[in-house]
Amino acid sequence: MTRTIDAVDFFFLAMPVIEPVADGSQDALLVRVQAGDAVGWGECESSPLPTIAALVTPMSHSACHPVSASVLGQPIERPEDILRIHQAVRENSLDLLQADHALSGIDVALWDLLGQVRGEPVYRLLGEPRAYPKIPYASVLFGETPAETYTKAKTIRAQGFRAAKFGWGSFGRGSVQEDADLLAAAREGLGAEGILLVDAGTVWGHDVASAQARMDALRAQRVTWLEEPFYTGALEAYQALAGSGGVALAAGEGAHNEDHAQHLIDYGRVGYIQIDTGRIGGITSARRVVLHAQRRGVQYVNHTFTSALALSASLQPYVGIEAFELCEYPTELKPLARDLASAPLLPDADGMLRIPDAPGLGLEPNLETVRRYLQDVEMRVQGRVVYKTPAI
Amino acid sequence: MTRTIDAVDFFFLAMPVIEPVADGSQDALLVRVQAGDAVGWGECESSPLPTIAALVTPMSHSACHPVSASVLGQPIERPEDILRIHQAVRENSLDLLQADHALSGIDVALWDLLGQVRGEPVYRLLGEPRAYPKIPYASVLFGETPAETYTKAKTIRAQGFRAAKFGWGSFGRGSVQEDADLLAAAREGLGAEGILLVDAGTVWGHDVASAQARMDALRAQRVTWLEEPFYTGALEAYQALAGSGGVALAAGEGAHNEDHAQHLIDYGRVGYIQIDTGRIGGITSARRVVLHAQRRGVQYVNHTFTSALALSASLQPYVGIEAFELCEYPTELKPLARDLASAPLLPDADGMLRIPDAPGLGLEPNLETVRRYLQDVEMRVQGRVVYKTPAI
Numbered sequence: 017m018t019r020t021i022d023a024v025d026f027f028f029l030a031m032p033v034i035e036p037v038a039d040g041s042q043d044a045l046l047v048r049v050q051a052g053d054a055v056g057w058g059e060c061e062s063s064p065l066p067t068i069a070a071l072v073t074p075m076s077h078s079a080c081h082p083v084s085a086s087v088l089g090q091p092i093e094r095p096e097d098i099l100r101i102h103q104a105v106r107e108n109s110l111d112l113l114q115a116d117h118a119l120s121g122i123d124v125a126l127w128d129l130l131g132q133v134r135g136e137p138v139y140r141l142l143g144e145p146r147a148y149p150k151i152p153y154a155s156v157l158f159g160e161t162p163a164e165t166y167t168k169a170k171t172i173r174a175q176g177f178r179a180a181k182f183g184w185g186s187f188g189r190g191s192v193q194e195d196a197d198l199l200a201a202a203r204e205g206l207g208a209e210g211i212l213l214v215d216a217g218t219v220w221g222h223d224v225a226s227a228q229a230r231m232d233a234l235r236a237q238r239v240t241w242l243e244e245p246f247y248t249g250a251l252e253a254y255q256a257l258a259g260s261g262g263v264a265l266a267a268g269e270g271a272h273n274e275d276h277a278q279h280l281i282d283y284g285r286v287g288y289i290q291i292d293t294g295r296i297g298g299i300t301s302a303r304r305v306v307l308h309a310q311r312r313g314v315q316y317v318n319h320t321f322t323s324a325l326a327l328s329a330s331l332q333p334y335v336g337i338e339a340f341e342l343c344e345y346p347t348e349l350k351p352l353a354r355d356l357a358s359a360p361l362l363p364d365a366d367g368m369l370r371i372p373d374a375p376g377l378g379l380e381p382n383l384e385t386v387r388r389y390l391q392d393v394e395m396r397v398q399g400r401v402v403y404k405t406p407a408i
Numbered sequence: 409m410t411r412t413i414d415a416v417d418f419f420f421l422a423m424p425v426i427e428p429v430a431d432g433s434q435d436a437l438l439v440r441v442q443a444g445d446a447v448g449w450g451e452c453e454s455s456p457l458p459t460i461a462a463l464v465t466p467m468s469h470s471a472c473h474p475v476s477a478s479v480l481g482q483p484i485e486r487p488e489d490i491l492r493i494h495q496a497v498r499e500n501s502l503d504l505l506q507a508d509h510a511l512s513g514i515d516v517a518l519w520d521l522l523g524q525v526r527g528e529p530v531y532r533l534l535g536e537p538r539a540y541p542k543i544p545y546a547s548v549l550f551g552e553t554p555a556e557t558y559t560k561a562k563t564i565r566a567q568g569f570r571a572a573k574f575g576w577g578s579f580g581r582g583s584v585q586e587d588a589d590l591l592a593a594a595r596e597g598l599g600a601e602g603i604l605l606v607d608a609g610t611v612w613g614h615d616v617a618s619a620q621a622r623m624d625a626l627r628a629q630r631v632t633w634l635e636e637p638f639y640t641g642a643l644e645a646y647q648a649l650a651g652s653g654g655v656a657l658a659a660g661e662g663a664h665n666e667d668h669a670q671h672l673i674d675y676g677r678v679g680y681i682q683i684d685t686g687r688i689g690g691i692t693s694a695r696r697v698v699l700h701a702q703r704r705g706v707q708y709v710n711h712t713f714t715s716a717l718a719l720s721a722s723l724q725p726y727v728g729i730e731a732f733e734l735c736e737y738p739t740e741l742k743p744l745a746r747d748l749a750s751a752p753l754l755p756d757a758d759g760m761l762r763i764p765d766a767p768g769l770g771l772e773p774n775l776e777t778v779r780r781y782l783q784d785v786e787m788r789v790q791g792r793v794v795y796k797t798p799a800i
Contacts, residue, residue, distance in 0.1 A: 028789075030466065034466065034467050034468065034469070035469075036467065036469070036470045036473075037469065037470050038469060038470050038471060039469055039470075040468065040469050040472075040503075042468065042469055043466075043468050043469075061503075062503070062504075062505065063461075063462070063465050063468055063472050063503065063504040063505075063506075064465060064466070064468070065461035065462075065464070065465035065466070065787065065789070065794070066458040066459075066461040066462045066465055066504065066505070066506040067458075068461070069455075069457035069458040069460070069461040070455070070457075070458045070506075072457070073455050073456060073457035073458055074422065074426065074435075074456070074457070074783075075426050075428065076426065076432065076434065076435050076455055076456070077426070077427075077428070077429065077430060077431050077432050077434055077435075078428045078429050078430050078431075079430060079609070080432075080455050081428075110610065110639075110662070111432075111453075111454070111455065111662070112454075112455040112458065113454065113455075113458070113505050113506050113508060113509050113664055114455075114458040114462075114505050114506040116505065117505050217471075218502065247502075247667065249665060249667030249668060249671075250667060251667070251671060251675075252670075252674075270502070270503070272505055273641055275639065275641030275642060275643070276641060278644075279641075279643060279671070279675075282644070283643075283671075283675060391789055391790055392788075392789070392790050392791065393787075393788070393789055394786075394787070394788040395457065395785075395786070395787050395788075396784075396785070396786040396787075397420075397457070397783055397784070397785055398783055398784050399784065402457070
């Protein structure tokens with residue numbers, strides 16, 4: 017008997033207090049897909065209410081269906097089924113902007129489910145015979161001051177990390193000298209041998225000159241990449257800055273489909289393409305970017321600032337490719353994200369990160385954590401309930 | 409005393425029955441902005457529930473605020489205030505994908521409001537001294553058969569239109585010969601002098617060869633443009649097809665920010681850039697594309713398949729530029745969209761379309777129509793009502 021998708025459920029989790037800082041681990045949108053007795057889990061890295069609404073909104077016209085319409089009732093037996101469902105969502109929800117984020121978590125859950133059914137890790141379903149260890153870089157926010165940044169870097173080094181990324185905060189918002197001081201503090205704390213990465217958090221929008229003004233300081237501290245100096249769509253700005261030499265550029269976390277990522281590589285000339293599986297359209301879309309990056313000789317790296325479940329989902333698409341060496345590893349997670357997976361994903365004694373050799377994502381959510389942070393959501397149209405958080 | 413924004417309200421309207429056809433006039437998302445005693449109206453061309461959720465969703469982190477957070481309480485006295493609010497939404501809701509669609513209707517309503525306060529049409533607030541008449545093209549779906557398409561074309565011609573666009577339906581899904589027959593029927597019905605436009609509705613995805621196979625038939629019927637052979641993001645495909653000569657390409661309705669539109673011009677080499685003010689980020693974003701199209705010598709044209717209110721909003725950004733001659737004019741609207749504005753926007757006796765010389769958009773919604781099709785929406789998080797359709 018063919019297994020078909022019986023249910024797609026979204027669970028909105030949130031910390032009791034959400035602060036206006038660049039910490040994406042303060043809430044989560046967990047996805048559960050059920051097909052017969054098989055269950056798969058995923059996460060959307062997205063704003064919870066619009067994403068839930070994308071799942072259940074009434075149809076507007078033939079190119080604006082709710083995402084659920086292309087998923088529920090579909091057969092799910094082999095990878096081709098996921099590709100077909102993925103394509104159906106893209107076509108049937110063409111005009112529903114938020115659909116890409118909703119699709120992302122569903123696609124991850126479908127790969128997890130299929131891995132459970134087949135008894136295989138996702139990367140093997142993708143055709144990779146083995147998983148390679150990655151160098152995890154500790155991903156943190158800049159300290160408020162150089163001194164605070166220095167302490168953060170020193171702590172990261174003491175924890176055994178060989179690489180660290182500092183981002184957001186005041187970087188790029190003050191003077192060039194202030195930024196140079198932050199960078200020098202990070203380098204000093206991390207040590208001469210450490211891999212130092214910097215995330216500007218789109219602070220300069222489309223403004224090439226402001227980014228250019230920091231290049232000397234970035235080069236002086238041997239920064240491996242400058243991440244997101246501009247908006248995801250500012251291809252001309254990326255191209256101009258990349259052409260000016262010096263430090264490699266990194267971007268892609270804002271890409272909500274594979275076209276965007278490809279353009280950052282082909283037109284924006286980034287050296288590192290950073291993909292969040294929870295935004296780009298899931299593992300299916302991420303895998304396409306992996307293959308494109310390989311063709312172009314560009315480094316692929318995950319974007320992850322949330323749970324171990326999301327981390328595993330973001331690693332699966334490229335863990336089979338040895339040449340892609342780095343992986344983002346969030347180290348300042350809120351309890352919600354820290355405790356969301358059934359087990360943490362920790363670097364091994366050699367400082368390298370390995371994903372579990374287990375079916376699907378190799379991890380599942382801790383339902384106690386889910387229940388602790390669960391936010392009950394209800395949406396009604398004309399009094400009719402179109403979404404209600406299910407019991408878990 | 410400075411006028412500040414007191415309220416932003418979204419109203420979801422829908423026909424009693426929504427059919428799975430490519431007719432975007434079956435529902436609507438109306439926006440009302442209030443600042444003191446001034447009121448402005450706009451429309452989002454988007455899926456209603458996710459867009460309402462984008463307005464009110466709880467904050468996830470500093471780059472994922474609800475759209476309302478950047479709008480409510482803001483001073484609104486001059487065009488610079490709209491630019492500032494627009495930029496704030498883009499920054500504060502960077503990771504909220506659906507925010508662009510929510511912003512679109514709000515931005516339109518803000519320009520309308522400012523026009524009311526100043527007693528000026530929006531195009532004059534944009535710096536254009538006068539509005540030029542446009543050649544409206546009747547925008548319809550292909551008939552199911554060549555005979556039906558012929559009849560549609562003949563009717564359009566009898567109505568006095570000099571231009572017509574046929575789109576979607578079976579075009580591109582069957583054989584090349586079937587498409588050629590549809591095109592020949594459209595040309596025959598429209599007459600030798602008529603401007604014939606074709607909309608492929610993204611049917612070929614990224615597949616250049618399938619589009620290329622139709623080029624002879626398109627050229628044979630002297631089609632002025634082939635619209636959306638590919639997805640909005642398929643820049644390489646657009647570039648390849650544009651480079652192959654023959655018929656000019658048109659695209660842009662899927663653009664949800666000005667970067668996308670710019671890339672279709674600069675990388676995709678379209679000859680016509682088509683912008684929906686209700687999706688790209690409103691009149692503010694559309695105006696930037698107008699200026700970019702002027703610099704590049706590309707024709708700007710509106711995308712509108714809904715009400716006269718949306719049509720006025722889509723015309724304002726380019727009505728002041730004489731060289732941009734065409735305008736999309738939907739002629740098969742459902743009653744909801746047909747009756748939404750206080751008055752229709754009809755071509756004059758000379759067949760040309762002129763927008764009202766009146767403050768703001770020059771039109772307002774017919775509240776009787778709004779009440780007739782209004783869908784009551786309620787969203788709750790942890791029992792707390794975060795959105796409830798207000799009385800109107």
